[in-house]
Amino acid sequence: MPFLVESAAQPPARWHDVGEGPVQYLSDTPDGAWAEFLCHEEITEAEDLETVRRAMWAVDVPDEDYPEPNLPPEVLTGGPETYPACREEARRVLRHGAPGIVAASAGLLPGGGRGGGGSTGGSRRGPTATAAPSSCLDGART
Secondary structure (H helix, E strand, O other): EEEEEEEOOOOEEEEEEOOOEEEEEEEHHHHHOOOHHHHHHHHHHOHHHHOOOOOOOOOOOOOOOOOOOOOOOHHHHHOHHHHHHHHHHHHHHHOOOOOOOEEOOEEEOOOOOOOOOOOOOOOOOOOOOEEEEHHHHHOOEE
């Protein structure tokens, strides 16, 4: 699948650090995927979107038992200063054999995006994002 990150040189993010990739970050709604991208890239102004070009893919992720991280909501949805705690929790979960994690979306909060309106859609838990090592998505299909 051409959209999957395949290199361990993947830049660090919320759920993995340098050298811990590749990790795939997925969302349960299109709005959530865009919100996660904007959050990760720290895009907060409409003018900054003028040059952004992205493709969006729909992926059927294997129905696994992805655990939720054991972290407070303010850490799950916090800024880069919360990433070390998220990364440590991801390491803990993966050491116990989980195929990945399902966590609250940091970009699209319940009731709308960080800036106001927006759609939550998706799961009954509210907007979620999944982070999984590439090897765990071998059964995924587009």
